[in-house]
Amino acid sequence: MALDLSRIRERLQGMLDNEHPPSREVLRERTPASDPIAVATDNVEKEIAALLIDRRTTRIIMLEAAIYRVDKGIYGNCRVRECGDQIDEKRLEAMPATPFCRSCQEKREGKQPRRFRAA
Numbered sequence: 668m669a670l671d672l673s674r675i676r677e678r679l680q681g682m683l684d685n686e687h688p689p690s691r692e693v694l695r696e697r698t699p700a701s702d703p704i705a706v707a708t709d710n711v712e713k714e715i716a717a718l719l720i721d722r723r724t725t726r727i728i729m730l731e732a733a734i735y736r737v738d739k740g741i742y743g744n745c746r747v748r749e750c751g752d753q754i755d756e757k758r759l760e761a762m763p764a765t766p767f768c769r770s771c772q773e774k775r776e777g778k779q780p781r782r783f784r785a786a
C-alpha cells in the first residue's frame with residue numbers, strides 16, 4: 668500500500684498556509700504600568716501570548732519537517748532512530764505531520780510534561 672505523497676504534501680502545505688506567522692505584537696514592551704493590578708494583568712497576557720506562539724511555532728515546525736520528509740522520500744517512517752517503523756496509514760491520515768509511530772509517541776508522552784500532550 669503506497670501513500671499518496673502528492674496528496675499528502677498538498678494537505679500539509681494547506682495546513683501550513685493556515686498557520687499565520689507568529690505575532691510578537693502582544694509581547695512588545697509597553698510603558699511600565701505603575702498600577703500593580705495592571706502590571707499583573709500585563710504579565711498574564713504576556714505569558715498566554717508566549718504559550719500560544721510556542722504551540723503555533725511547534726505546529727509550523729512539525730508541518731515544515733513533514734513536507735521535508737515527503738520531499739526526501741522518507742515520509743511515513745518513524746523518526747525514532749531505533750524504531751524506523753512504517754507509521755500506520757490511519758494515524759498519518761489523522762495526524763499528517765506526526766513524525767512518530769504510535770508506540771514511540773506514547774513512550775515520548777510518558778516523559779513529557781502535561782502541557783505538551785495532545786497538541
Ligand SMILES: [Zn+2]
Nearest residue numbers: 745750768771
Ligand atoms: Zn516508532
